[in-house]
Amino acid sequence: MKQPKIRTRMAPSPTGMLHIGGLRTALYNYLFAKQNDGEFLLRIEDTDRARFVPGAKEKIFEMLTWADLNWDGEPAIQSERLEVYQKYAQQLIDEDKAYYCFCTSEELEEMRASQQKNNLLVMYNRKCKELNEKHKDIVEKNLADGKPYVIRMKVPYYDTDKILGKDKERPVKFKDLVWGDLSFYRYAIDDQILIKSDGFPTYHFAVVVDDHEMEITHIMRGEEWLPSTPKHILLYQAFGWTPPVYCHLPNILGENKKKLSKRTGDVSVEDFKNKGYLPEALINYIALLGWNPGTEQEIFSLEELIKQFDVNKLHKSGAIFDYKKLDNINGQYLRKLPAKQLFDFCLPYLAEIYGDALQNYSDEYMTKVISLEQERLKKLSDIVGATQFFFSDILEYDAQLLIWKKANATETKKKLMETKKKLMEIKKWERDTLEKEMLSFIKEKNYTNGEVLWPLRVALSGQQNSPGPFEIMGVLGKNESLRRVESAIAMLC
RNA sequence: GGCCCCAUCGUCUAUCGGUUAGGACAUUAGGUUUUCAUCCUAAAAAGAGGGGUUCGACUCCCCUUGGGGCUACCA
Numbered sequence: 232m233k234q235p236k237i238r239t240r241m242a243p244s245p246t247g248m249l250h251i252g253g254l255r256t257a258l259y260n261y262l263f264a265k266q267n268d269g270e271f272l273l274r275i276e277d278t279d280r281a282r283f284v285p286g287a288k289e290k291i292f293e294m295l296t297w298a299d300l301n302w303d304g305e306p307a308i309q310s311e312r313l314e315v316y317q318k319y320a321q322q323l324i325d326e327d328k329a330y331y332c333f334c335t336s337e338e339l340e341e342m343r344a345s346q347q348k349n350n351l352l353v354m355y356n357r358k359c360k361e362l363n364e365k366h367k368d369i370v371e372k373n374l375a376d377g378k379p380y381v382i383r384m385k386v387p388y389y390d391t392d393k394i395l396g397k398d399k400e401r402p403v404k405f406k407d408l409v410w411g412d413l414s415f416y417r418y419a420i421d422d423q424i425l426i427k428s429d430g431f432p433t434y435h436f437a438v439v440v441d442d443h444e445m446e447i448t449h450i451m452r453g454e455e456w457l458p459s460t461p462k463h464i465l466l467y468q469a470f471g472w473t474p475p476v477y478c479h480l481p482n483i484l485g486e487n488k489k490k491l492s493k494r495t496g497d498v499s500v501e502d503f504k505n506k507g508y509l510p511e512a513l514i515n516y517i518a519l520l521g522w523n524p525g526t527e528q529e530i531f532s533l534e535e536l537i538k539q540f541d542v543n544k545l546h547k548s549g550a551i552f553d554y555k556k557l558d559n560i561n562g563q564y565l566r567k568l569p570a571k572q573l574f575d576f577c578l579p580y581l582a583e584i585y586g587d588a589l590q591n592y593s594d595e596y597m598t599k600v601i602s603l604e605q606e607r608l609k610k611l612s613d614i615v616g617a618t619q620f621f622f623s624d625i626l627e628y629d630a631q632l633l634i635w636k637k638a639n640a641t642e643t644k645k646k647l648m649e650t651k652k653k654l655m656e657i658k659k660w661e662r663d664t665l666e667k668e669m670l671s672f673i674k675e676k677n678y679t680n681g682e683v684l685w686p687l688r689v690a691l692s693g694q695q696n697s698p699g700p701f702e703i704m705g706v707l708g709k710n711e712s713l714r715r716v717e718s719a720i721a722m723l724c
Numbered sequence: 725g726g727c728c729c730c731a732u733c734g735u736c737u738a739u740c741g742g743u744u745a746g747g748a749c750a751u752u753a754g755g756u757u758u759u760c761a762u763c764c765u766a767a768a769a770a771g772a773g774g775g776g777u778u779c780g781a782c783u784c785c786c787c788u789u790g791g792g793g794c795u796a797c798c799a
Contacts, residue, residue, distance in 0.1 A: 433796090
């Protein structure tokens, strides 16, 4: 028997930025589809007109593309498919599996308040269900009068009075790849709204219709959807369709152990991109939030993830997002970058603060500067702070910083002057020669490395921490290096 | 309140009845002919509590506790 082609989808709503949880959902859907030679589709769930954010859809596309999570085919847009949902809703009405509801928001609110107060199940009281069953004429009249209505699903039910009897024994069951066999009591399933009064479908209705029409075989989505899955199952049953395989993913949590959200910090994918996290590193890190291969491997390319990802190894409990670990992984990726590529990646960050002044420096110079800081970078934006002394003529630092450990100003000044003299003699101005010459000079004079090299390095960088003096001199060149040593000497008067 | 679910170092996790409970990040100490970083070495660090089942439980079952998700004409 031929297995149907595996099809997964990512179904974001354009209500804001793509955030880190959404990216991971997309990733897992992508990995699962690709490892099964299937398709990964995209669908924009823009049925909430109030929360619609112009441009959000495009941003989501942009971020998925940035992360190299390429979808198959054209994205489906729910707002363009209103007639489809209307058609299916009408079918349910005709088959007596859904009904018109004329209750107003105020009435519903009041109803809920009263239920809450009396410790009852908070759900629709099915008032209009009775209206539809017993007073068809009133329903027809309301519709003819243009009275606002919604369409509600009629949850297959025995008898309201037997809530605790038979119905309790008729749970809605389904199997989830992560959570196993699940079952929900029918009496707690609401007569969910299918079509809103503005004619748009609700999520619950659109998702079922679209997943069916798009022939989605596996639904991988956040665990927040777990409780509403029974409603979806009931809809599949109402239509006589076969439900897809469900796979609910554990949440990504903030420091406070709550679902990651705007309030827990900046979690939009674009923020990570702007700070200079590489897409490969971000993807690598979030792949490990909720899954791991069972081996000790932690660094994975997308290709490796496709091969090794295994839904059976998905976790149930949420994982706290750890920026430190992300930094570490991003640092590992950054260190592996060829100099040219790192230069290309860093350039925009430098251009942003130096602007046209950057024209004064050659690409060769900048490539060297950037390479020197490579092993220190956690993210690309760090390049600005790390290299500022390469891009300014005047270094501002406290003269005290020049003084090594227990040395004093006089000694330091003397060492710097001797160093300057020695440096002036060096003809072949490149890193290895400088090191060789300076070290033999130090040995000759019976000095220690620290008392000579520390002041030299500070004179060159003005920083407490920086690359070594030979590296810096190699990049700055002889004139600029000597000039900086001279200013340091002047500061020690 | 109700429904569903989760529970190993600070964090991400391995373990599918028998292990000195392993790895990674972070932390601390030391080394890598000056600092930081890189790299190397080492240290500290965990099965929430209580009952069972079993020759033997982190692992299986139950309860407690703690935590989470959901409970909209939002997704």
